[in-house]
Amino acid sequence: MQRLWGPIEWVATAVCTIGEGLERRVAELWAARELPLASMLDSVGSGAVESLAEYVNDLLCQESIPLGLPVTNRVSPGYGYWDVSQQKALFALCPGDAIGVSLNEACFMSPVKSISLMAAAGTHARVDHYFSQCARCWMRDCAYRRTPAKKTVHR
Numbered sequence: 001m002q003r004l005w006g007p008i009e010w011v012a013t014a015v016c017t018i019g020e021g022l023e024r025r026v027a028e029l030w031a032a033r034e035l036p037l038a039s040m041l042d043s044v045g046s047g048a049v050e051s052l053a054e055y056v057n058d059l060l061c062q063e064s065i066p067l068g069l070p071v072t073n074r075v076s077p078g079y080g081y082w083d084v085s086q087q088k089a090l091f092a093l094c095p096g097d098a099i100g101v102s103l104n105e106a107c108f109m110s111p112v113k114s115i116s117l118m119a120a121a122g123t124h125a126r127v128d129h130y131f132s133q134c135a136r137c138w139m140r141d142c143a144y145r146r147t148p149a150k151k152t153v154h155r
């Protein structure tokens, strides 16, 4: 991770989920051959869990920046060069059972609309290595914002 993040002093792991409700409804819609609706609802679920993961990343940022520790962008097992089998190591640090998220043998999470993530912090951490985290951050009154949000920061 040093290649992406530079020198870091802390790492944080998290698992977040929107639960099983949406997945169940998508399955019902598929069974009823309501394919466009099923597909659209599934996309909404993907967007929702991504937003949740972003929110977690931004909360870490809000906690750490006042301590002089910029927070990196998040990464997840299975993305880029990080092998999905590393989910097991991440879950060892941050078990998902408290929120009902489990891993199967192939390291896929259940409920499906779940994201595990790791972010880091450090005085000299490289925070904007591929895009500015602030550009899509929802923190409305953040005193440390480096660039305006591209979309509304209202929720």
Ligand code: SF4
Pocket (backbone or CB within 6 Å): 058, 059, 061, 062, 065, 133, 134, 137, 138, 139, 142, 143, 144, 145, 146
């Ligand atoms: S606006 Fe930027 S510095 Fe502030 S919490 Fe969001 S990502 Fe972090």
